[in-house]
Amino acid sequence: MSTQLASALKKYFGFDQFREGQEDVIRDVMDGNDVLGILPTGTGKSLCYQLPARLLQGTTIVVSPLISLMVDQVKQLKASGYKSVTALNSFMDIKEKKQVIQNLDRYDLVYVSPEMLQNERLQEDFRRMTVPLFVIDEAHCISQWGHEFRTDYLKLHRIIDSIGSPPVLALSATATPEVQGDIMEKLNRPGMIRHIHPMDKQNISLSVEEVQSPEEKTDRIVNILSHIHAPTMIYFSSRQWAEKVSFVLREKLSHRTAFYHGGMEQTDRMLVQQQFMSGQLDVICCTSAFGMGVDKKDIRLVIHFHLPAQTESFIQEIGRAGRDGKPSASLVLFTKKDHYLPQMLIQSELPEREQLDLVLGYLKRQEGQELLEDASIMEQLQLSESQWNFIKYQAEERGVLNHGKVQPFPMDFESRLHALLRERWTYKQGKLTEMLTWIHHTGCRREALYQSFQDHIRPPYVPCCDACGFSVNHLTFQESQETPAAESWKERLQMIFHQGPPHA
Amino acid sequence: MFESIVLLCIQRFKGERTVSGIFNMLTGKRSSQTMQDAKAYQLDHLFGIFPELDRRRLDTLIDEMSHSGEIVLNEQSFPQITETSREPSTQTFPYFKGMTWHEVVPAFIARLNLLVQASSNKEAGIQSYVAIVDNPEAQLWVKKVFATFQNKLARLNQSLYEELEKLLSAHDPVQAELFTHRLTGGGWIGLTLDQLKEKFRMSKEDVLLGLRHTYYYLFQRAKMDQDAYPVLHLCTRGLQASHLVTASAGKTYQLIAHGLSLEEIVTIRRLKKSTIQDHIVEAALVTPDFDVSPFLTADQVVEINQKAIDLNTQRLKHIHQDLGGVYDYFEIRLALAHGRSTHIERKPLP
Known part of the structure; x- marks a missing residue:
């Protein structure tokens, strides 16, 4: 079986081998089992159903929460030569939709949004077809404890049963055992085989240090880096601080340092990312905007100058260290006042109650009309981008916004939106509290950080954490190779065109 | 360089245009007013050479220059040079020809940067990399070049190197530094604007203008001389002068x-x-061969142009008054415009 799978992998996707975790999931899926797979982002989650979809007879259904995500995936698959895939979504025009639906059984793989799946006619079509596998991507959306809770997901189990109870594969990148249990319960599949990719990193030492002021944080970083020469990331939650600290480091240290944030010009963003990837930078001062598609293996140290608003983000960010498996470390610097910043972040992400009422009133007055473009609405109503996105998304989902036009509100639209907002506030506050609790934890940090994600924490093969006796002062990384800088434009041109003395 | 360019604008505008006039000129605003100014005040070479100019930086510079006495703001608060002003040196940027080329230079920049990356990476055996230029047209163009030169890519690479080396050797050395350090290829990643600024201790404006000027230089030299610069010439192909x-x-x-x-x-x-x-x-x-005869006779065109030269002004009001109000403003503007484009014989500027 495994050689068969391996040759299919080579044939359809051009890969020589599976990444960690993929093969186990796929094998169980091919055997007709219900599977719950928790695989961190960047591990090739989607291959877990894309390969079976090619091999199984019939049409595999994938429920995906984001239309943009679906469209992207279909594009990518088509570009790689996999043509019999499509995405059904509310943005297709009627003709297009009709055409796809009429030929539904010709596709190997159909992406669909949970909202679309509520359509009776579509369910009817699926009933007549052979559906060998039903996939739920971003399955944490099913759980009220997952961070993108969506109510239409709750109806999935009925639909699955009505189309002949095909095997179910639920996938997610982050799900605590609590969320995992909830997913299985809501899907009514208590016997799912779990494949939980462990989150804990055995090669990363953890540490937290309290200081009195942001300036002291900077001093401490200078102090630490003066005896460490290795690829280092420093996370900030504000652009200004990322820039400011990078200037100080450049002034006080010989490390090649740059900043990176979403406010930079597109080309420069890419250049900084590429410089870091290719070892032409040692230290990068960045916001969470850095990272998409960055797979640098030899990052040795991740410092958090500011706290993220939830442990999931934190785990993901420190997970950028030590992808090569070699010893690495994480350091969080915090002051007593540091909870304000993530608090403000949450505030800028979610609208307040009064703001929501304001927007709802505005939308009501616009009924039957084309909505202005996002930027002018945000300005007119004084909303941040994510505040507006939150409301707009819900309005689109409930049909209040249809092709840019405002429709009459469904009866419970306002009350449900308010309820959802309350829930999101409570949830985000809870997440922040969790993060802060970890910062002040006095026992083993490794256990405290990962215990909500997995039952068993593996013993690290590096010093564990500050509570267990580790300190970044013990680190002695000296791996950055000073790449020779060009002395003159002639030399630089020679280096680029490989005309001069060769450099490794 | 930025200061020189702004000073030149002020000098040529003779206190007859606002700071916005300078801004519109450098950023290449497509309005009748700006295009007419470009011709009338002989600033067409600077038209549209600095599309990324930040208005606040221009205002700050004007403030600084007027504080230091380099320029004065006249009664209408239009900037004007003084007797003590330096003569703005045009030596550092002789290759700007904005009015003619500013529309196609960005395409040239995209092609050249991407071709250097693709070609030098191929030479170095680097197969997977992130394209430095996101522009689909430029990407398609490079793909075509690669398809056409399949078996001669090594030679193309060598030639590209030699052409750049030769042209840069004859160019301003600081600008050559900026240009080469901005390039990406062969495993080396170009510097960001911020990094260039710091490395060469220059203002952001001077970095941008130095780079832009170098591209204008390479573009025009390559466009003119296909034999000497075959690969660079390729990058200019199909990019035509604009008749704005x-x-x-x-x-x-x-x-x-x-x-x-x-x-x-x-x-x-x-x-x-x-x-x-x-x-x-x-x-x-x-x-140039625009027929003004439905509006003005040839003699009238000469008369108006001569008056502008005598008064050494482009101000319609002065010309209008001095000619006794015989011509309306439209006729004066048309005559001046026609005069500019046909180079009617006139006395040299004092």
Whole structure:
């Protein structure tokens, strides 16, 4: 079986081998089992159903929460030569939709949004077809404890049963055992085989240090880096601080340092990312905007100058260290006042109650009309981008916004939106509290950080954490190779065109 | 360099234009006014060379220059040079030719940067990399070049290197530094603007202008001499000089060419008379053989132009008054525009 799978992998996707975790999931899926797979982002989650979809007879259904995500995936698959895939979504025009639906059984793989799946006619079509596998991507959306809770997901189990109870594969990148249990319960599949990719990193030492002021944080970083020469990331939650600290480091240290944030010009963003990837930078001062598609293996140290608003983000960010498996470390610097910043972040992400009422009133007055473009609405109503996105998304989902036009509100639209907002506030506050609790934890940090994600924490093969006796002062990384800088434009041109003395 | 360029604008504008006039010139605003100014004040080489200019930086510079006494702000608060002003040196940027090339230079930059990356990476055996230029047209173009030169890519790479080496050797050395350090390829990643600024201890404006000027230089040299710079010439192919008129002025121009009168055009296009007049002046500026006879005789054109030279001004009001109010402003603008584009014989500027 495994050689068969391996040759299919080579044939359809051009890969020589599976990444960690993929093969186990796929094998169980091919055997007709219900599977719950928790695989961190960047591990090739989607291959877990894309390969079976090619091999199984019939049409595999994938429920995906984001239309943009679906469209992207279909594009990518088509570009790689996999043509019999499509995405059904509310943005297709009627003709297009009709055409796809009429030929539904010709596709190997159909992406669909949970909202679309509520359509009776579509369910009817699926009933007549052979559906060998039903996939739920971003399955944490099913759980009220997952961070993108969506109510239409709750109806999935009925639909699955009505189309002949095909095997179910639920996938997610982050799900605590609590969320995992909830997913299985809501899907009514208590016997799912779990494949939980462990989150804990055995090669990363953890540490937290309290200081009195942001300036002291900077001093401490200078102090630490003066005896460490290795690829280092420093996370900030504000652009200004990322820039400011990078200037100080450049002034006080010989490390090649740059900043990176979403406010930079597109080309420069890419250049900084590429410089870091290719070892032409040692230290990068960045916001969470850095990272998409960055797979640098030899990052040795991740410092958090500011706290993220939830442990999931934190785990993901420190997970950028030590992808090569070699010893690495994480350091969080915090002051007593540091909870304000993530608090403000949450505030800028979610609208307040009064703001929501304001927007709802505005939308009501616009009924039957084309909505202005996002930027002018945000300005007119004084909303941040994510505040507006939150409301707009819900309005689109409930049909209040249809092709840019405002429709009459469904009866419970306002009350449900308010309820959802309350829930999101409570949830985000809870997440922040969790993060802060970890910062002040006095026992083993490794256990405290990962215990909500997995039952068993593996013993690290590096010093564990500050509570267990580790300190970044013990680190002695000296791996950055000073790449020779060009002395003159002639030399630089020679280096680029490989005309001069060769450099490794 | 930025300061020199702004000073040159101020000098040529003779205290007759605002700071916005300078800003519109450098960023290449497509308005009749700016295009006419470009010709009238001989600033067409600077038209559109600095599209990323930040208005606040320009204002700050003007403030600084007026504080230091380098320039004064006249009664209308238009900037003006003084007796003690330095003569703005045009030596550091002789290759700007904005009015003609500013529309196609960005395409040249995209092609060149991507070709250098693709070609040098291929030479170095680097197969997977992130394209430095996100522009699909440039990517398609490089793909085509690669397809055409399949078996000669090593030679193309060598030639590209030699062409750049040769041209840069004859170029301003600091600008050559900026240019080469901005390039990405062969495993080396280009520097960001911020990094260039710091490395060469220059202002952001000077970095941007130094780079832009180098691209203008390479573009024009390569465009002119295919034999000496075959690969760089390839990057310029299909990129044509622009005959700058706004789309709307183009329509008006077509109607005039069909022999319609100003009044008829006003009716057909349902535009204000003054707008149509703007279009006519614009067309006269960029069309050397533009026929002004429906509006002015050849003698009248000479008379008006001579007056502008005598008074050493482009201010319509002065010319209008000094000619006893015989000509209206449209006629004066048209005559000046026609004079600029046909180089009517005139006394040299004092």
